[in-house]
Amino acid sequence: MAKVKKFLLDVLTKTILPSKSKVSVVFLKQLSSFLRLLAHEEFKTLLLPVMTKAMLRSPEIALSAVGSILASMFLNLSVYMSDQSKMFLTNLRSKEENTREDEIEGTLALGRQCSIHSRSCVLNLVAPFARTRSAQPSHSYPPWWTTL
Secondary structure: OOOHHHHHHHHHHHOOOOOOOOOOOOHHHOOOOHHHHOHHHHHHEEEEEHHHHHHHHHHHHHHHHHHHHHOOOOOOOHHHHHHHHHHOOOOOOOOOOOHHHHHHHHHHHHHHHOOHHHHHHHHHHHHHHHHHEEEEEOOOHHHHHHOO
């Protein structure tokens, strides 16, 4: 089991996250049962630095992958919320609609993996951006907004 876990972590950190093209969300959902097995230490030392680097290098590519990874985990990510939410919220006013939607979905995925207090803080941060016309210039609210 340890060899398989190490192999999947290597694939995730060396191939999927640093990818120069967007990774299919369907493919990432296949890794969800593996991601549920990760401990805080593995997330903090192996996965978090690679996710942070990918988000800084090309957020429009890494956003959907990072959001899917965070949504699949069973860890309380409250400890990482301040750093991660800053990364997600930096491009909320992007000109590209897909980037904005990926950012909000990623922030909400982070919020769902946090404690109740942290979750309400994340939702309070995201709500004004999701409700303003500048965040959604030509469309009504996205479908996930009704799930809040």
